[in-house]
Amino acid sequence: xxKIIVKGGHRLCGNVKISGAKNAALPIIIASLLNDGWNxxxxxxxxxxxxxxxxxxxxxxxxxxxxxxxxxxxxxxLSRHEAPYDLVRKMRASILVLGPLLARLKKTRxxxxxxxxxxxxxxxxxxxxxxxxxxKIGLEHGYVEAxxxxxxxxxxxxxxxxxxxxxxxxxxxxxxKGETVLRNAAREPEITALAQVLCMMGAKIKGAGTSIITxxxxxxxxxxxxxxxxxxIEAGTFMAAAAIxxxxxxxxxCRPDHVGGIIHKLKMTGADITVSGNTIHIVGPERxxxxxxKTLPYPGFPTDMQAQFMVLMSxxxxxxxxxxxxxxxxxxxxxxxxxxGADITVSGNTxMVKGVPLLSGAPVMATDxxxxxxxxxxxxxxxxxxxxxxxxxxxxxxxxxxxxxxxxGANIRRVKN
Ligand code: UD1
Numbered sequence: 001x002x003k004i005i006v007k008g009g010h011r012l013c014g015n016v017k018i019s020g021a022k023n024a025a026l027p028i029i030i031a032s033l034l035n036d037g038w039n040x041x042x043x044x045x046x047x048x049x050x051x052x053x054x055x056x057x058x059x060x061x062x063x064x065x066x067x068x069x070x071x072x073x074x075x076x077x078l079s080r081h082e083a084p085y086d087l088v089r090k091m092r093a094s095i096l097v098l099g100p101l102l103a104r105l106k107k108t109r110x111x112x113x114x115x116x117x118x119x120x121x122x123x124x125x126x127x128x129x130x131x132x133x134x135x136k137i138g139l140e141h142g143y144v145e146a147x148x149x150x151x152x153x154x155x156x157x158x159x160x161x162x163x164x165x166x167x168x169x170x171x172x173x174x175x176x177k178g179e180t181v182l183r184n185a186a187r188e189p190e191i192t193a194l195a196q197v198l199c200m201m202g203a204k205i206k207g208a209g210t211s212i213i214t215x216x217x218x219x220x221x222x223x224x225x226x227x228x229x230x231x232x233i234e235a236g237t238f239m240a241a242a243a244i245x246x247x248x249x250x251x252x253x254c255r256p257d258h259v260g261g262i263i264h265k266l267k268m269t270g271a272d273i274t275v276s277g278n279t280i281h282i283v284g285p286e287r288x289x290x291x292x293x294k295t296l297p298y299p300g301f302p303t304d305m306q307a308q309f310m311v312l313m314s315x316x317x318x319x320x321x322x323x324x325x326x327x328x329x330x331x332x333x334x335x336x337x338x339x340x341g342a343d344i345t346v347s348g349n350t351x352m353v354k355g356v357p358l359l360s361g362a363p364v365m366a367t368d369x370x371x372x373x374x375x376x377x378x379x380x381x382x383x384x385x386x387x388x389x390x391x392x393x394x395x396x397x398x399x400x401x402x403x404x405x406x407x408x409g410a411n412i413r414r415v416k417n
Contacts, residue, residue: 008359021229036076044228061080125158158183171198204216291320322351361384402414
């Protein structure tokens with residue numbers, strides 16, 4: 001397995017282009033299952049999760065073509081209704097095929113994704129919502145089996161806003177009969193992006209981006225050409241890297257309006273941030289100031305940036321309290337950061353971080369995507385060399401990460417192990 005070696009102490013400077021958003025690309029590519037014909041998507045990031053999605057679609061009978069950052073999908077040949085364990089276990093977001101397959105084929109069988117490193121992550125809200133649309137749901141041998149003679153619009157209330165839950169239900173409801181109202185829906189930009197693509201296909205959706213989404217079912221949808229929005233978590237990760245190295249970095253091709261919560265917090269640490277059109281310019285402070293943080297559904301501070309922010313706080317002047325309210329087990333990076341000299345105490349869903357002047361490089365290992373990114377940030381700021389193992393997590397969700405950091409002047413390389 002490859003590893004990444006980082007020699008800390010280099011100030012990051014220069015421009016970095018932000019790639020298409022993984023979490024927008026996944027549901028949008030999967031939405032191709034809802035029509036017959038060639039859909040074309042531009043600005044698709046080159047990631048393992050995208051490869052897993054393409055395999056899954058091909059396995060269902062769709063045709064997929066890729067050229068650079070353009071992916072074309074044609075689901076006219078959709079012939080199978082099952083998403084097998086081997087494909088789903090590689091990527092939890094495979095559960096997103098549930099809604100479209102049910103809408104198109106009236107039956108589906110999708111492997112349960114199971115737990116993952118950042119918590120139990122149930123799918124009860126997806127299933128309850130589909131039941132409200134008239135589906136009969138069963139759980140057999142680790143698979144969700146869902147069937148419906150026809151899907152009929154209904155009121156669906158989310159006990160808590162779920163991103164993929166909202167996406168799954170939106171994709172099921174677009175071809176249902178009548179009106180569906182999703183209440184307490186997730187408001188993430190990826191939801192709005194998916195709704196826009198579905199509307200381009202001919203769906204009738206109102207209120208995406210708010211907590212009440214209304215969907216008027218239509219008989220069929222047409223293929224589209226669409227461009228994937230920029231990745232707000234990648235943007236946040238590079239901003240945090242600029243801040244922690246006292247760097248001077250310009251992010252291009254991003255959506256500053258999607259990272260307002262992150263910019264707000266980074267400014268409070270002393271970073272100087274200016275926004276102009278689709279670029280963000282960030283100059284890191286001499287020493288990071290400490291800030292408290294609570295993760296919340298969008299537009300609150302994203303849980304997917306919590307680990308990176310914790311690294312910042314681990315070298316800040318003073319004490320900060322970080323509360324994780326979305327996932328119950330999302331402090332797995334703490335023990336690795338401690339090995340690098342961070343002073344962090346965890347109690348329940350709260351971490352108390354006492355900033356130290358300098359982290360020290362160490363061999364570390366991460367167990368999820370964003371935790372891996374946080375360890376790279378720690379390595380960039382640490383004395384000496386940090387060796388990050390299990391980098392396949394990073395391949396799942398960050399495009400050309402090593403190349404992008406190198407381009408900004410980091411001393412970073414990937415080695416075959
Ligand atoms: C998505 C993102 C992930 C991000 C997360 C939260 C994708 C592919 N992934 O994950 O990067 O970290 O949003 O912003 O877009 N829950 C239930 N029952 C359900 C569904 C969710 O209890 O049926 C709970 C979860 O355990 C969690 C909370 O709801 O506590 C939010 O999770 P959710 O928004 O569903 O996360 P994902 O969509 O899996």
